[in-house]
Amino acid sequence: MCGIVGILGTKPVAIDIVDALRRLEYRGYDSAGIATVENGLLDRRRAEGKLRNLETRLMSEPLKGHVGIGHTRWATHGRPTEVNAHPHMTDKVSVVHNGIIENYRDLKEDLTAKGHIFQTETDTEVVVHLITDEMRQGRKPVEATQRALGMLRGAFALAIIFAGEDNLMIGARQGSPLAIGHGQGEMYLGSDAIALAPFTDTITYLEEGDWCVMTRTSVQIFDRDNRAVERPSIKSVASSLLVDKGNYRHFMLKEIHEQPEVISHTLGNYIDMAAGCVKFPSMGIDLAGVTRVTISACGTAYYAGVVAKYWIEKYARVPVEIDIASEFRYREVPLAPGGLSVFVSQSGETADTLEALRYCKRNGQIIAAVVNVRTSTIAREANAVLPTLAGPEIGVASTKAFTSQLSVLACLAIAIGRARGTIDAAKEQELVKALTELPRHVATMLHDESFYEGLAHEISKARDVLYLGRGVNYPIAMEGALKLKEISYIHAEGYAAGELKHGPIALIDENVPVIVVAPEDDLFDKTVSNMQEVAARGGQIVLISDAPKEKAGCRLLAHIKMPKAHPFTNPLLYAVPVQLLAYHTAVFMGTDVDQPRNLAKSVTVE
Numbered sequence: 001m002c003g004i005v006g007i008l009g010t011k012p013v014a015i016d017i018v019d020a021l022r023r024l025e026y027r028g029y030d031s032a033g034i035a036t037v038e039n040g041l042l043d044r045r046r047a048e049g050k051l052r053n054l055e056t057r058l059m060s061e062p063l064k065g066h067v068g069i070g071h072t073r074w075a076t077h078g079r080p081t082e083v084n085a086h087p088h089m090t091d092k093v094s095v096v097h098n099g100i101i102e103n104y105r106d107l108k109e110d111l112t113a114k115g116h117i118f119q120t121e122t123d124t125e126v127v128v129h130l131i132t133d134e135m136r137q138g139r140k141p142v143e144a145t146q147r148a149l150g151m152l153r154g155a156f157a158l159a160i161i162f163a164g165e166d167n168l169m170i171g172a173r174q175g176s177p178l179a180i181g182h183g184q185g186e187m188y189l190g191s192d193a194i195a196l197a198p199f200t201d202t203i204t205y206l207e208e209g210d211w212c213v214m215t216r217t218s219v220q221i222f223d224r225d226n227r228a229v230e231r232p233s234i235k236s237v238a239s240s241l242l243v244d245k246g247n248y249r250h251f252m253l254k255e256i257h258e259q260p261e262v263i264s265h266t267l268g269n270y271i272d273m274a275a276g277c278v279k280f281p282s283m284g285i286d287l288a289g290v291t292r293v294t295i296s297a298c299g300t301a302y303y304a305g306v307v308a309k310y311w312i313e314k315y316a317r318v319p320v321e322i323d324i325a326s327e328f329r330y331r332e333v334p335l336a337p338g339g340l341s342v343f344v345s346q347s348g349e350t351a352d353t354l355e356a357l358r359y360c361k362r363n364g365q366i367i368a369a370v371v372n373v374r375t376s377t378i379a380r381e382a383n384a385v386l387p388t389l390a391g392p393e394i395g396v397a398s399t400k401a402f403t404s405q406l407s408v409l410a411c412l413a414i415a416i417g418r419a420r421g422t423i424d425a426a427k428e429q430e431l432v433k434a435l436t437e438l439p440r441h442v443a444t445m446l447h448d449e450s451f452y453e454g455l456a457h458e459i460s461k462a463r464d465v466l467y468l469g470r471g472v473n474y475p476i477a478m479e480g481a482l483k484l485k486e487i488s489y490i491h492a493e494g495y496a497a498g499e500l501k502h503g504p505i506a507l508i509d510e511n512v513p514v515i516v517v518a519p520e521d522d523l524f525d526k527t528v529s530n531m532q533e534v535a536a537r538g539g540q541i542v543l544i545s546d547a548p549k550e551k552a553g554c555r556l557l558a559h560i561k562m563p564k565a566h567p568f569t570n571p572l573l574y575a576v577p578v579q580l581l582a583y584h585t586a587v588f589m590g591t592d593v594d595q596p597r598n599l600a601k602s603v604t605v606e
C-alpha cells in the first residue's frame with residue numbers, strides 16, 4: 001500500500017522522485033524518503049508525515065545522485081517514525097518496498113545470528129540485509145538480489161539501488177503492482193503509470209513473480225523461475241488523467257461534484273439512451289444461463305456490491321452470495337462451476353479482493369471485474385472487465401467511484417434480468433429511463449450546500465452517530481457511516497432500520513444523531529415506525545427523504561429534502577447527501593479531508 005518510485009536519470013533525480021511520489025501519496029502518507037547514489041555512495045533523506053516534510057528537508061540538504069529510489073509509506077510493521085521510513089539501506093544497498101514480507105521474523109533471526117544489526121521495526125529491512133549478506137560473500141548485485149528474492153515470502157514490489165553502481169536498478173514484483181517506464185536514455189520504476197506520467201507514457205507492467213534488471217538504456221525481465229521473458233510495452237493514457245483540485249477546496253468535494261457527469265459517462269457505456277435498453281458487452285458470459293452470482297469487495301466497493309445484491313435478486317431473480325473479500329477468501333465457499341463472480345474495486349489492486357477473485361477463478365467461476373483502473377491487476381485477471389468511467393479518484397474517501405460502481409451494477413442487474421426473461425422490454429425501458437434521469441437529480445443535490453454546513457455544526461458535537469436504512473437503502477446507511485467515520489473521526493454505524501430494536505437502540509439518547517435514509521417507497525412506513533422509536537428516546541433525527549417532513553410524525557433535527565426519483569435509482573441518489581454531510585462535518589472539524597489519518601487509497605496488503 002505504499003508507493004514506490006525509481007529513476008535512472010541523466011541529471012539529479014530527487015526533484016523528479018518527489019514529483020512522482022506526490023502522485024503516489026494516495027497509497028500512504030505516514031512518511032516519505034529518497035535515496036540516491038552520489039560519487040558511488042548511497043545517501044538518503046527521510047521525514048515523518050506528509051511528503052512536504054521531506055521536500056523541506058531536501059531544500060536544506062539536497063541529494064544530487066542521478067540514480068535514486070523513493071517511497072511514500074502506509075505503515076504496516078513499525079510505527080510511522082523517521083527511523084522506520086524507507087528507503088532502508090546498508091553501505092551496499094538501498095531498498096524501497098510496498099507489501100509485507102511474511103517470513104521476515106525467521107529471516108531476521110538468521111541474519112542477526114550472522115551479525116547483522118537491525119535498526120528498524122520494519123519487515124523491509126531484512127531485504128536490505130539479505131542482499132548485503134550475499135554481496136559480502138562476494139556476489140555481484142544482480143546475483144545477490146536474485147538469491148535474496150528467492151528467500152522472500154509474502155507480497156512485495158521492490159526497487160533496489162547499489163553503492164558503486166551509477167547505472168543499475170533492480171525491480172521485483174510479487175503480489176504488489178510495479179510498472180517500468182521507458183524514457184529517452186532514462187528508465188523508471190513506479191507503483192503505477194500515473195506516477196511516471198510526466199516522464200514517459202511507454203509502460204511495461206511486471207507480472208506476478210517477475211523481476212527486472214535496468215540500466216538507463218536497457219531492461220531485462222525474468223520470471224519467478226529466473227527465465228528471461230518478454231513483457232509487452234503499452235502506451236499509457238495516465239498523462240491525460242493527471243488532475244488538480246480546480247477551484248475546489250478539496251479533491252473530495254470536486255469528486256462529489258463530478259458525479260452527475262461521471263454517472264452519465266459511465267451509463268453511456270452500458271445503455272442505449274435512445275433505444276431505452278441496456279447494451280451490455282457480451283463478456284463471453286451467457287447471462288441467460290446465470291443461476292447464481294457471487295460478489296466480493298472491500299469497504300465502500302462492498303457496499304456497492306450489497307446494493308447490487310438487492311437489485312439482482314429483485315430484477316433478475318438470481319440468488320446472490322456476497323461477502324467482504326477478507327472473509328470470503330478464507331471461508332471456503334462452495335461454488336458450482338460456471339457461476340458468475342463479480343469483483344468491485346476502484347483501484348483494482350485491493351489485495352483481499354484480488355485473492356477472493358483468484359479463489360473463484362480456481363473454482364471454475366467466470367470472473368467479471370467492475371474496476372476504475374483498467375490497467376490494474378484485478379482488471380487483468382478477470383475474464384470480463386466492466387469499467388467504471390469515473391476518472392482518477394484522488395480523495396481517499398471514495399465518492400464518485402462508488403456511484404459509478406452502482407451505475408455499472410444497475411445495468412448488470414437489468415442485463416441479467418432481460419437475458420433471463422424476469423423483466424420484459426417495458427420494464428427495461430422504465431429502469432433505463434430512471435437511470436438516464438439520475439444525473440439531473442444528482443445535480444440538483446449539488447446546487448446549494450449551505451444547509452449541510454449548518455447541520456455539520458450539530459453533527460460535529462456528537463461522539464456517536466447512527467445511520468438507518470431499509471432494503472436497498474440499507475447499504476447507503478452503512479456507506480454514510482463509513483464516510484463520516486473515516487474523514488471526521490466521529491464514531492458512526494450503519495444499521496438496518498428493523499435491527500435497531502435488537503441492540504443499538506440502547507445507545508440512543510439526546511446526544512446521538514440518527515441519520516435516517518428513507519425514500520418514500522413501499523418500506524417508508526416501516527422506517528417511520530423505527531424513527532418513532534428513536535424519537536421516543538430523545539434521539540436527534542435527520543431524515544433524508546423525498547417525503548414531506550410532516551410524514552415523519554416526530555420532531556426532526558433536520559430534513560434533507562430529496563428530489564422524487566424512481567425507487568430503483570434511489571441508492572445512487574441518496575449516496576450524495578451522506579457524502580456531503582460527512583464532507584462538511586469533517587471540514588467543520590478541521591480534519592485532513594483528502595488524506596485522513598491512518599488510511600490509504602489503495603490497500604495492497606491483506
Ligand code: F6R
Nearest residue numbers: 299300301345346347350397398
Ligand atoms: C472508503 C474507501 C474504501 C475502499 C476500499 C476498497 O471511502 O474508499 O473503503 O472502498 O478500500 O478499495 P478498492 O475499491 O480500491 O478495492
